[in-house]
Amino acid sequence: MPDGLFTFFAALTLGAALLLVLSRNAVTSAMGMILALVGVAADFFLLDAYFLGVLQVLVYAGAVMVLFLFIIMLLDTEDPQGAYPWKTAALGLATFFLLGAGVLWLFHWSGAVPTAAAGATPPELSVNPIEFTTAAKSFGRLLYTKYLLPLEIAGFLLLVALVGVVSLSKASTEETA
Amino acid sequence: MEHTSLAHHLILAGLLFALGLTGVLVRRNLLVVYMCLELMLAAATLALVAFSRFNRTMDGAVLVFFVITVAAAEVAVGLALIVALFRQRGTVQSDALTTLRD
Amino acid sequence: MPSDYSCLVHWILFLPLGAAALSALLLRKQGTLAAWLSTATAFAIAAISFNLLRHEGNVTWHVELAKFGDLSLGFGYLIDANARLMLFVVSFVAAWIHLFSVGYMKDDSARGRFFAGLSIFMFSILGIVVADNLLMTFIFWELVGFSSYMLIAHYFDKDFAAAASKKAFITNRIGDLGFILGIAMCLSLYGTVDFAALKDHAAAAKTIPVAVGALLMCGFLGKSAQFPLHVWLTDAMAGPTPVSALIHAATMVAAGVYFMARVSFLLAPDVLHFIAISGAGMAALAGLCALAQTDIKKSLAYSTLAHLGIMGCAIGLGHPELALMHMAMHAFFKATLFLGAGSVIHGCHHEQDMLKMGGLLKKMPLTAATFIAATLSNCAVPFLAGWYSKDAIIEAAFHGEHIAIFAFLSLAALATCLYSGRMIRLVFLGEANSEEAKHAHESPWLMTLPLIVLGLVYSVAGGFLAHSIIPASSLQPIGEALKEASFHLTAPSTIVGLLSLLIGFGGALKFYGAVRGADALQVLSPRTYHLLEHRWMDGLYRWYIDSVQRRIAEFVAFLDLLFINGVAVRWIGGGVPAVLGYLTGRTFHRGQVRAYAFWIVLGTLFLAWFLIAR
Numbered sequence: 001m002p003d004g005l006f007t008f009f010a011a012l013t014l015g016a017a018l019l020l021v022l023s024r025n026a027v028t029s030a031m032g033m034i035l036a037l038v039g040v041a042a043d044f045f046l047l048d049a050y051f052l053g054v055l056q057v058l059v060y061a062g063a064v065m066v067l068f069l070f071i072i073m074l075l076d077t078e079d080p081q082g083a084y085p086w087k088t089a090a091l092g093l094a095t096f097f098l099l100g101a102g103v104l105w106l107f108h109w110s111g112a113v114p115t116a117a118a119g120a121t122p123p124e125l126s127v128n129p130i131e132f133t134t135a136a137k138s139f140g141r142l143l144y145t146k147y148l149l150p151l152e153i154a155g156f157l158l159l160v161a162l163v164g165v166v167s168l169s170k171a172s173t174e175e176t177a
Numbered sequence: 178m179e180h181t182s183l184a185h186h187l188i189l190a191g192l193l194f195a196l197g198l199t200g201v202l203v204r205r206n207l208l209v210v211y212m213c214l215e216l217m218l219a220a221a222t223l224a225l226v227a228f229s230r231f232n233r234t235m236d237g238a239v240l241v242f243f244v245i246t247v248a249a250a251e252v253a254v255g256l257a258l259i260v261a262l263f264r265q266r267g268t269v270q271s272d273a274l275t276t277l278r279d
Numbered sequence: 280m281p282s283d284y285s286c287l288v289h290w291i292l293f294l295p296l297g298a299a300a301l302s303a304l305l306l307r308k309q310g311t312l313a314a315w316l317s318t319a320t321a322f323a324i325a326a327i328s329f330n331l332l333r334h335e336g337n338v339t340w341h342v343e344l345a346k347f348g349d350l351s352l353g354f355g356y357l358i359d360a361n362a363r364l365m366l367f368v369v370s371f372v373a374a375w376i377h378l379f380s381v382g383y384m385k386d387d388s389a390r391g392r393f394f395a396g397l398s399i400f401m402f403s404i405l406g407i408v409v410a411d412n413l414l415m416t417f418i419f420w421e422l423v424g425f426s427s428y429m430l431i432a433h434y435f436d437k438d439f440a441a442a443a444s445k446k447a448f449i450t451n452r453i454g455d456l457g458f459i460l461g462i463a464m465c466l467s468l469y470g471t472v473d474f475a476a477l478k479d480h481a482a483a484a485k486t487i488p489v490a491v492g493a494l495l496m497c498g499f500l501g502k503s504a505q506f507p508l509h510v511w512l513t514d515a516m517a518g519p520t521p522v523s524a525l526i527h528a529a530t531m532v533a534a535g536v537y538f539m540a541r542v543s544f545l546l547a548p549d550v551l552h553f554i555a556i557s558g559a560g561m562a563a564l565a566g567l568c569a570l571a572q573t574d575i576k577k578s579l580a581y582s583t584l585a586h587l588g589i590m591g592c593a594i595g596l597g598h599p600e601l602a603l604m605h606m607a608m609h610a611f612f613k614a615t616l617f618l619g620a621g622s623v624i625h626g627c628h629h630e631q632d633m634l635k636m637g638g639l640l641k642k643m644p645l646t647a648a649t650f651i652a653a654t655l656s657n658c659a660v661p662f663l664a665g666w667y668s669k670d671a672i673i674e675a676a677f678h679g680e681h682i683a684i685f686a687f688l689s690l691a692a693l694a695t696c697l698y699s700g701r702m703i704r705l706v707f708l709g710e711a712n713s714e715e716a717k718h719a720h721e722s723p724w725l726m727t728l729p730l731i732v733l734g735l736v737y738s739v740a741g742g743f744l745a746h747s748i749i750p751a752s753s754l755q756p757i758g759e760a761l762k763e764a765s766f767h768l769t770a771p772s773t774i775v776g777l778l779s780l781l782i783g784f785g786g787a788l789k790f791y792g793a794v795r796g797a798d799a800l801q802v803l804s805p806r807t808y809h810l811l812e813h814r815w816m817d818g819l820y821r822w823y824i825d826s827v828q829r830r831i832a833e834f835v836a837f838l839d840l841l842f843i844n845g846v847a848v849r850w851i852g853g854g855v856p857a858v859l860g861y862l863t864g865r866t867f868h869r870g871q872v873r874a875y876a877f878w879i880v881l882g883t884l885f886l887a888w889f890l891i892a893r
Contacts, residue, residue, distance in 0.1 A: 006181045010189045017193055017216055021200035026208055033212045036193070040219045043186065047230045052222075052241055059245050060219070064252045071256050072208055075263050091877070092203035096195050102884075103191030106891070113184040132233045142239050154246045161250035168257040202877055271872040 006046055013039030026072045030065060037061045051136040186227035193220035207259055207269040211252075218248050285340035287331060288356050291324045291366065292405050299398035302391055310390030317394035318377040321401065325374040328366040331358075339475070341411060349470055357411035357474055361603055365408045365537050368607045372529045372614045373401055375729035379618050380521040382725030383625060393433055393519070400426035400526060407534050413462045413472040416538065420458070420498065423534060424451045427526050431518040443517035450511040454501020461494030465545075474541065481544040492550035495542055503535025503587050505554075506561045510816050512584060516576040520621030523576055528583050528617045529610040536590045536606050540599035555595025559676070559687035562588030566694025570701060570800060571811035574631045575620045578702060582657065583613060585691055592684060593672045601675060605668035612656040612664055615734035619650035622726050623706060626719040633705040635713035642719040645727045647707045649734030654699045658784060659692065659776050670776050689775045696783025704791040 016039060019032030037060045044053035107113050143151050197220060200213030222241045229237030263269050298320040306313040341355030358366075377397060384390050403426055406419030424447075432444035465472055468491065469480040481487055499505065504512035515527045526532075539546070539554070546554075562585045569581035586609045593602035624631055626643050640647045656663040659670055673692065676685040711717040721727070790800075801808040 003181055006185060010185075013189065014192060014196070017196040020209070020212060020216065021196055021204070026206055029209045029212060033216065036216060037219060040193070040223050043189065043223055044226055046181070047186065047226050049226045049230065049238055049241075052226060052238060052245075055242070055245055056219075056222075059249055060215075064215070064249060067252060067256060068208065068212060071260060075208070075260070075269060088203050092199045095202055095880075096199040099195035099198060099884075100192055103188060103195060107184045107187040107191060113182075113187060132230055132235055132238065138235060139239065139242065142235050143242070147239055147243075150243060154243055157247065158250050161254050165253050165257040168254070168261055198880060202873055202880065205873070274872060 006043070009039050009042040009046070013043070027069065030069050030072060033068070034061050034065045037065065048132070048134050050134050051139055183227055183231045187224055190220045190224040190227065193217075193223065205270050205272050207262075207271055210271065211255055211259065215248065215252065218244065284331060284334050284358075285338050285356055287327050288338070288340070288358060288409055291327050291331075291370070292402065292409060294320045294324055295398040295401035295405065299395045299402060302395035302398060306395075307391040310387070310394075313391040313394045314381045314384070317398045318374070318381055320398060321370065321374040321377040324401070324405070325367075325370040328363070328370045331363050332367055334363070339411060350466065352414055352472075353412065354415055355411035356409040358409060361537065361540055361600075362408050364603060364607060365533075366405065368533075368610050369404055369408065369530045370401075372610050372733065373397075373525055375733050376521050376525045376529070376614060376618065379524075379621065379726050379729040380519075382723050383521055383621055384519065387519075389433070393430070396426055396429045396433070397522075397525065400430065400531075404530050404534060408537065411474055413465060413474070413477075413542075416541075417455075417458060417462060417498075420502065420534070420538075421455065423502070423531055424448060424455070427451075427515070427531055430522040430526060431515050433519050433522065434517070437517070439514075440517040443511075443514040447511040447515045450508050451501045454497045454499070454508050457494045457497020458501075461491060461497065464488075464491050464494060477542070478544050487545055487547045489547045489549050492542075492546035493553075495545060496539070496550055496554065499535040499539045499554075499591075501535075502538075503532045503591065504584060505535070505587065505591055506557050506564075507816060509561065509565070509584055510814070510820065513572075513577050513580040513814075516574070516580050520576065520617060520624060523580070524614045524617030524621065527580065528613040532583065532587055533590075533606045533610060536587070536594065536602050539591075539594045540603055543594065543597075543599045546594075551595045551597060553595070555592050555681065555684055558588040558591030558593075558595055559684040559691070560588070561585070562592065562691035563687045563694060566691045566698060568811050569694070569698040571808050573634050575623065575633045575636075575702070575706065576617070576631060578633065578698060579613070579616055579620055582616075582695065582698060583609075585695060586613065589669060589672055589688065589691060592688065593675065596672070596675050596681070596684070598672070598675050601668060601671050605665075605672060608656070608664040608668045611733055612653040615649055615653035615730060616657065618726070618730055618733065619646050619653065622646040622722040622730060623650070623719075625722050625726065627713075628718070630713065633702065636706045636711070637709040638707070638711045639719055640707040643721045645721060646730060649727075649730040651703060651707065653734045654703055658696045658699045658780055660780060661776070666776070673775060689779070692775055693779040693783050696779045697787045700784040700787025701791045704788050708788075 013036050016032045016035035020029045020036060021032075023029045023032060037056060041053045041056040041061065044050075044056055194217050197213045197216035200216070201210050204210050204213060222244050225237040225241050225244070229235065229241075259269060262274075266274065268274075295317075298317050302313040302317060306316070338356060338358045341353050343351050343353045345352045377394075380393070380397065384393055387393060400423065403419050403422035407416055407423065410416040410419060428444045428448045431447055432440055434440040435444075462472060465477060468488070469477060471477060471480070501508045512527055512532065516523050518527075565581045565584035565588060569578045569585065572578040572581060586605070590602040590605050590609070593599070593605060623636065623639060623643065623646060626639070626646070627636060630636065652663075656665040659666040669692070673685065673688045676688050711719070
């Protein structure tokens with residue numbers, strides 16, 4: 001697992017995220033978002049979570065972002081032109097650098113997380129399905145044994161969301177009609 | 178340095194989270210704000226996968242699976258809400274939505 | 280030859296559920312189709328349960344639905360002789376009532392709902408019959424309450440029907456509260472709700488706590504309309520007449536009796552004694568009250584109360600088999616009486632006042648014949664259905680040396696003959712007292728056929744039923760109990776029966792013939808009439824609710840207003856933000872989503888820092 005690949009994808013992800021946050025055009029923002037999600041998915045691959053990486057691309061970068069794009073184009077909103085109010089910009093910059101500094105302190109300088117010296121090499125992969133493996137099979141086994149109830153609840157949640165969306169869009173059509 | 182450590186992934190996740198949060202705070206277009214929220218979620222899942230990998234347990238990864246499921250449902254409902262809002266108020270700019278003040 | 284017939288029981292239980300679901304979901308608009316579907320189902324299960332009578336031996340079948348620690352909750356069947364008898368009676372009577380309903384409800388606009396209700400009722404009552412544990416019984420018990428509520432409120436746009444259905448439902452809830460407490464007590468004492476296991480525990484234990492039986496009895500008091508929860512039954516007559524026949528005469532109220540018979544091993548002697556005394560007392564009282572009703576259905580409802588009292592009394596005397604026997608016989612003739620009343624009401628263009636009827640014998644010969652046959656059975660005329668079971672119970676009371684109970688039951692027998700005679704005299708004899716009665720017509724065959732089958736065949740052939748069918752079939756335990764108690768009938772019960780028949784029936788026929796268009800007793804002694812007609816228990820409940828319960832509720836509402844609404848919500852919940860808002864001059868409260876988000880983030884970060892630094 002060469003470091004270069006990680007550096008590349010990390011840069012790609014952060015750059016795309018910057019595009020998402022800074023772009024005036026909502027469609028460009030969405031493109032940035034897609035790129036950032038793909039970058040995250042790539043990082044999943046680097047972490048040996050192939051199944052999750054594929055899922056991330058399919059569900060997020062595929063379905064969810066298409067939905068976003070669709071809604072953006074449907075509503076066709078125009079962002080007000082002109083410079084950002086300096087207060088907002090300052091607030092944003094302050095937040096980002098504060099958080100960024102916090103993150104770096106927490107994960108790097110504080111020494112709480114094992115770094116290159118202590119645990120650089122990821123532990124060897126095992127074949128025990130409860131331990132971390134790359135196989136989708138071990139996902140399935142866990143989902144249908146230990147996490148059966150959450151799985152059922154997640155399925156139910158999807159149904160509820162479906163019903164909710166239908167009733168939401170129906171209610172608003174009735175109001176406008 | 179030949180290998181990435183846990184810290185690298187966590188820093189990447191943290192920075193992504195910070196970027197997303199900044200976006201939520203500064204952007205006014207609700208759709209973009211919503212995308213930034215999703216970015217924060219993605220950052221959190223990245224941290225989960227990293228922990229899962231380095232701790233050699235599947236639990237974090239399975240949790241990511243559920244996060245993706247819930248996020249998909251959440252996006253559907255949230256976008257429906259935004260569309261409903263747009264139909265009623267004609268805008269998705271958060272500055273224009275100040276009814277709560279009065 | 281014992282055989283496993285649990286498969287048949289599945290059919291019995293789930294056919295009506297399927298019919299109900301189909302009618303309720305798909306056939307709301309196609310009333311005719313729903314009616315025939317429901318009726319066909321009813322006949323199918325009647326045939327199956329008749330077939331069950333041939334089978335011998337008990338069948339148990341059980342699946343576990345959930346397990347909490349040691350407590351296992353399941354769904355299962357326990358079919359013994361009692362259950363087989365009950366299955367047969369319920370499904371047989373119900374089938375003919377379904378057929379009657381097809382004719383009776385012909386012009387109703389909501390037939391889909393009505394027949395769906397009948398089918399779901401069938402499902403519920405059969406569930407009670409086959410249930411093998413207390414909890415399953417309770418669930419079906421509540422379903423019976425629900426379907427009864429649905430059916431009483433069939434004419435829900437009429438105020439009295441809506442009120443009556445609510446009254447029935449709420450009164451039953453009061454009894455069911457005791458029931459569920461009783462189940463909880465069984466669980467805590469014996470750790471099981473299974474009938475078979477409970478029976479073992481009860482056999483092993485020397486004494487059963489009085490509370491268990493008393494609490495379980497509460498359910499019986501509510502469902503079987505026993506004193507003091509009897510008030511709902513007469514009001515429940517607001518439902519369509521077939522419903523009154525099916526639920527409030529033949530089956531639902533009998534469910535309580537059946538349940539008591541099923542758990543009779545849990546009833547302590549004190550409980551039994553109470554049931555016997557109150558049952559006998561109510562039998563006499565309700566019989567007399569029936570004399571002061573002019574509505575034909577209400578009069579019959581009081582008659583049902585009286586018979587339920589007699590059944591309760593039999594259980595209290597320690598003869599649950601006799602109670603079930605009487606329940607079966609009563610189901611046949613009382614269903615006939617109600618259906619006959621329905622036919623009369625139908626024929627008289629929905630006139631229910633007996634004082635406005637009269638002379639219907641010639642106009643509605645079939646109805647009259649069956650009604651009179653059922654009435655005679657009701658009065659326990661020798662060799663008709665009611666005679667075998669009722670006299671056996673009176674006989675048991677005499678041998679049990681409970682003089683008070685025997686006296687009450689004798690009075691009940693007399694009262695039964697009195698109101699039966701009055702009913703016959705007012706409705707069928709004499710001259711027509713109103714335009715409606717003058718233009719009365721016989722009902723169509725759909726309505727008279729059930730009358731003939733249920734009334735003539737089973738009231739008159741009661742002896743055949745008691746002598747041949749029951750002892751010969753697998754219902755031997757019941758048959759033997761009957762033989763033991765009833766077939767060497769000694770003097771007392773026969774004398775009481777014949778005397779009350781002569782005095783009561785003959786007297787009533789003569790007495791009520793004297794005055795036209797009014798009630799003879801009311802003319803003769805208005806005070807006595809008022810005493811019987813007035814609903815004392817309703818008044819008592821009203822007083823309790825108005826003067827006691829409402830005061831408590833008002834006091835609690837005052838506390839709520841003062842402490843929760845006032846102190847907690849107004850002062851603390853409203854005060855803190857108000858003060859903060861005043862102090863900060865609306866820095867936080869600007870109505871901007873982003874500003875709120877910022878404060879949330881700041882708070883979260885602060886919390887995170889706090890947790891990490893700790």
